Amino acid sequence: MKITNRFHNNWDKLFSIILIIIAIVYDISPADVIPDIIPFAGLFDDFFVTLLIIINIFLKWRKKK
Numbered sequence: 001m002k003i004t005n006r007f008h009n010n011w012d013k014l015f016s017i018i019l020i021i022i023a024i025v026y027d028i029s030p031a032d033v034i035p036d037i038i039p040f041a042g043l044f045d046d047f048f049v050t051l052l053i054i055i056n057i058f059l060k061w062r063k064k065k
Contacts, residue, residue: 016057023053 026032027046034045
């Protein structure tokens with residue numbers, strides 16, 4: 001049982017790091033779902049992806065405590 005919990009804890013940490021990297025790459029990359037040329041919509045999709053990832057990580061962190 002302890003080995004399984006340790007595996008899930010490590011996997012959760014790795015998954016969180018991967019999500020953060022994906023958010024950073026998506027925010028920096030010029031290829032977006034909505035181009036950044038469109039005044040507010042282009043920035044909103046970057047913000048939305050980053051916000052979803054932050055909420056996901058926060059909920060996982062809160063669930064563990």
